[in-house]
Structures are given as C-alpha cells and as structure tokens.
Amino acid sequence: MRVFNVTGLCAANLHYMADTGEKIAQIEKFVEAGSYFSINRGRQYGKTTTFSLLEKKLQGKYTVIRISFEGVDDSMFEAEDNFCQGLLSQLAKYFIERNLPGADEWEDKSVIGFSLLAGFLDKICLGRKIVLMIDEVDKSSNNFIFLKFLGMLRDKYLKRNDGIGATFQSVILAGVYDIKNLKTKMILAGTHQLQDGEKRINSPWNIAIHFNVDMSLSVKEIASMLLEYERDHKTGMDIEATAGEIRNYTNGYPYLVSRICQCIENELNRDWTAAGVKNAVKYILNETNLLFDDLGKNILGNKELADLLYDITVNGQSYAFNATDYAMGLGFTFGFLRNDNGRAVIDNQIFETVIYEHFITEKKRKGISINRVVSNEIIEDGKFNMELCVKKFAEHYYELYRESGKKFLEEECRMLFLTYLKPLINGTGFYHIESETRDIKRMDIVVDYLSEQFIIELKLWYGESSREKAYEQLCGYLERKKRDSGFLITFDFRKTENVGEPQFKWVEYKGKKIFDIAVGF
DSSP states (O other): OOOOOOSOOOOTTTTTOOOHHHHHHHHHHHHHTTEEEEEOTTSSSSSHHHHHHHHHHBTTTBBBEEEEEETTOOOGGGGGHHHHHHHHHHHHHHHHHHOTTTTTGGGGOOOOOOHHHHHHHHHHHOOEEEEEEEOOTTTTSSSSHHHHHHHHHHHHHHHHHHSSSSOEEEEEEESSOOGGGGGHHHHHTTTTOOTTTTGGGGGGTTOOOOOOOOOOOHHHHHHHHHHHHHHHHHHOOOHHHHHHHHHHHHHHHHHHHHHHHHHHHTTTTTOSSSSHHHHHHHHTTSSHHHHHHHHHHHHHHHHHHHHHHHHHHSSSOBOOOTTHHHHHHHHHHHTSSEEEEEEESOHHHHHHHHHHHHHHHHHHHTTTTOOOOOHHHEHHHHHHHHHHHHHHHHHHHHHHHHOOHHEEEHHHHHHHHHHHHHHHTTTHHHHHOOHHHHHHHHEEEEEETEEEEEEEEEOOOOOHHHHHHHEEEEHHHHTTTSSSSSEEEEOOOOSSSSSOOOOEEEEEEETEEHHHEEOOO
C-alpha cells in the first residue's frame, strides 16, 4: 500500500505523488534545445524527485547520467586532479549501480586536470547525445574547484555552438543556491578568499538559460495525488475542494503539501475536509521539522534577511521584487519569498506563521510582552471569548502606553498583540495573517479555535475619515470569509498630552457586527 512521503526521493510504486508530467515536458524541451540550466529551489522542494522523473523521461532518447554531490568526500574539491578523477568515478558508478554497459569508458586514470578532461569529453561525446544531471551541487565544502569545472563546460559549450569539438548535449544542475551566488556563499562561509584577477571568472555559468518552470504544485497537480489516494481508500472526499484548501495554505510547496496529506492520513483519522486540512496545518505548526529549523537558522544567521522579513510581515511594508538585492535574493533562494506580480511576498501562509512565531519568541526573550491574563479567563466551556480577549489586551496596552515611549509602541503594536494572543490559543487554535489585505496601515488576522473562526483587523489611526474606510474594508473581508462579525482594533499615535482609557463599542455596518476598539487615546 502506498503512503504519503516527505523524506527523500518519491517513487510512484511506493508513494502518492502529484502528476507533474506537464512540468517534466517543459524541462525536456530545454534538453532538446541543447540548453544548460540550473534548477534552484528551497529545501525539500522536490528537486531530487523531479530529477528522477526527468531522468526516466529522457532515457531512450539520450544517454542520461544522473549523479549527486551528496555525501562525496571533501577531498574531491581540493584540487583539479582529485575533482576530475572523482567526477569520472561518479559517472562510472552510475552505470555500475544500474547494471548498465558503458562504465569502463568513463574510467581513465590519465585525466588529472581540466584541460585533459576537456579532451576526454571531446572523444566520448563525439556523435552522441549525453545529458549530465548533477544533484546537490551546493553540498561541497569548496566550490571554487567546481566553479572552474563549470568554466571548462562553458568554454566547451561555446565551442560546440561554433562547430568545434564535442560536449554534453545538456548539463542540468540542482541545488538550493544558484551557481551565480556560489562565490558569495563561499566568501560568507569563509571557505574561499578572493584572488587577484578572479573577477574574470565570476560568471562561469552565464551560458545557462533562465529556468522559468513553476515548480510549486498547482491545484490540479495536488488533486491528481488525492485522486490516486481516493481510488485506493474511497473516503468520499471532495478532491477539488480539498486540493484547493491545501494549495491555499501551502502555495504548492511540495513538502508542505505532502506533510498535510500525511498528517490527515496518519494523525487526523482521514478527515479530508476543509476542517481536516485546517487541523493538519495546526498540527504541523506545533511540530519541529527540518524545514522550519532551516528557516529559523537562516533568519538568525542573517540580520538583513531578518529585518526584511520583519518589515514585510509585521510592519506591512511593500517591496518591489528585486532578486539582485542581497537580502531579497536570499529569501527567494531559500524559498521564503516569492515574486507576486512584481512584489516580494512571503511564499505561503504556513511560512508566514512560522516567521511570526520566530519573531514572537525573540520578543519574549527580550522581555517584550504584555501577557497578564491566563487562558481560563478567556476560555469557558471550550469557547473562546474573543470580545473579552481584545478588551483585556486593550486595557493592558493602555497601561503600557502610559509607561513606555510612544515610539516603541508605534513600532511594536502589532507584535505586542500577537505575543498576547499566541499563548491563549496555543495548542488548540492557530492564527494566520491575511497577506492580500496587509499593508503598512492595516493587517487582518484570522484566528481558528476549534470550530470557531474570528476575524481581527489591526489598524493604525489616520483620522476619522479612515474609520469609515476601515469598516468598509473589514465588512468586505467578512463577506469573503462568510462571517457575520469581526473585530477592529485601532492604534492611535497622535501627539496628545492626555491619554484616555480604551474605547469599546459594537457597531452595525452593512449587515455586519463590528466590535470597534480604540487604544492609545
């Protein structure tokens, strides 16, 4: 019986897999054109599985050799002769492991430098269409030797197009880092020092075409995986609706898609409903996994990236997408950010919540919190009293407002609310930020607690005229979410000498009930 898999290579006979045939067909066209390219995506994005599927697709038309730098000895990258012999050994190993003829033609002990390797490839590739696929290219300890290897491949590629010599039909690299960023990565890691004249080889992979295939899983592709599962288990799920709900939380990030499915199958009694998907997301947000660990480590390890993510998530700043910007490029490389019609946005709702959780934890470590209420004050008979919750928050915020500088509160107001909310819902409920409605003035928070859902809009004060607009915006969002009531918290930072106590009132607006709270007056 097949299962959902979130570790390593997926195999169709063992695992439920999305049908990514259209993606593979797009990539095959690059190979047919003789292109060289890289597939760079974040951790656990299905790169190795894509390589395996592409390898199978190309077999018969080409001589395909797929190798990986995962686990190779570091000494391979210490000198040219080590690399050349190590590479040939890996190529021969491919044929040996698959019991295919041809391993011996890749074994040549005389190839101990890149000039000799270039001549070797002239002979072995002459009249043949050989496709070289290298996985985990950013796993080596010293990529400078590998960059020189790519420089040799570039030279042979250009000569081939000029009718001189022979080389691989196509070379495909897969890893997290784009080759053009490898030198930056090495310098930051302290594994390489710039040498005189080295700028001349800064772009050994500038022959590569732009790889523009969307590797995220679409609703259609997620549905194809669920269809295979449904054929085996006949749960009666609404496949399209469930696939859409999974896509909504994950933006098609392959690991997250499979982990939600795995969680529903193994932990949630096969609840393939919207509620089941929601509970799976809550379950995942409360667990530790390598992907979330990697996200946290990369934020902690790079202040520029952390500041950018904080600005986008908490402060609601809008940034034009610019992959050449150092921090933004890193966020894109790691899969935390994506280009959404020219804007840099967090890739998916789950990542956004994990990023918030990271910042909340950091704030608590620094003693920044106003949590003076316990959950049993807010929760009674399993029901979450959101009206009381936001009232308590406003009261505590008012006390803090009188004691702290206004500048601090203006910068921290949103984060203070989340640090207040999180422990009250933790373990039973979860929240996410609605990316489409977030900006520097406004943030919508969706809180799910058991079967209840609450919509909270945080708003900065911009005059009485903006209150009507806030009602209009919140009503529109409540309509889309099919909710009858919501909560509006307005933070006022006017330079007034006398700060009054928080103001609360329920208002009726276009058929919706809004609990309107003003703090900071």
